[in-house]
Amino acid sequence: MSEYLVLIYEDEGAWEKFDPASAGKMMGKMMDEHRVFGETNGAALRGGNALEPTASATSLRRDATGKLVVTDGAFAETKEALGGYYLIEASDLDEAIAVASQVPAPFGGVEVRPIRVFD
Numbered sequence: 712m713s714e715y716l717v718l719i720y721e722d723e724g725a726w727e728k729f730d731p732a733s734a735g736k737m738m739g740k741m742m743d744e745h746r747v748f749g750e751t752n753g754a755a756l757r758g759g760n761a762l763e764p765t766a767s768a769t770s771l772r773r774d775a776t777g778k779l780v781v782t783d784g785a786f787a788e789t790k791e792a793l794g795g796y797y798l799i800e801a802s803d804l805d806e807a808i809a810v811a812s813q814v815p816a817p818f819g820g821v822e823v824r825p826i827r828v829f830d
Contacts, residue, residue, distance in 0.1 A: 712800050712801065712802055713800070713801060713802070713803070713807075713825060713826070713828075714757060714798060714799070714800050714801075714825070714826040715798075715799050715800075715801055715804075715807040715811075715823050715824065715825050715826060716796055716797075716798055716799075716823075716824050716825075716826060717759075717796060717797040717798075717799055717807070717810070717811045717814055717821050717822070717823055718793055718796050718821060718822040718823075718824065719793070719794050719795045719796060719797075719814060719816050719819070719821050720791040720792065720793055720794065720816065720819040720820055720821065720822065721791055721792070721794045721816055721817070721818040721819030722790055722791050722792075722818045722819055723764055723765060723792055723794070725817075725818035726738075726818070737817070741815050741817060744815035745814075745815055748813050748814060748815065751813065752799070752810050752813065755799045755800050755801060755810050756797060756798070756799055757798040757799060757800055758797070758798040759795065759796055759797035759798060760795060760796065761794065761795040762793060762794055762795050762796075764792075765784065765785040765792045765793075766784070768783075768784055768785040768786070769781060769782070769783060769784075770782050770783075770784060770785065770786045791818075791819045791820070794819070797811075797814065798826075799811070804823070804825070807823050807825075808823055811823045
């Protein structure tokens with residue numbers, strides 16, 4: 712068995728298009744869908760979490776001299792930002808894709824990446 716990281720991306724701005732009541736209903740529906748995903752795929756799940764919005768991110772880079780530069784915000788500015796992840800175990804990529812295809816991502820999509828094993 713191999714481990715895969717399922718990265719959940721979404722357009723954070725999409726939530727701002729809804730009034731608070733509608734956004735709350737959509738959030739509740741999405742959380743229910745994640746609960747069902749967890750119940751359905753519990754045997755494959757090894758972990759997972761939702762992330763705070765990109766506005767809460769802090770990025771660290773080293774400049775050409777090797778000096779650490781700390782900046783507010785996400786590492787890259789993109790339309791879709793990393794919003795959460797699941798760590799799953801699957802026999803191969805096809806099985807990982809089958810699990811990942813069930814992840815709710817109403818305003819974006821998911822990415823499946825194998826965990827690198829160092830011998």
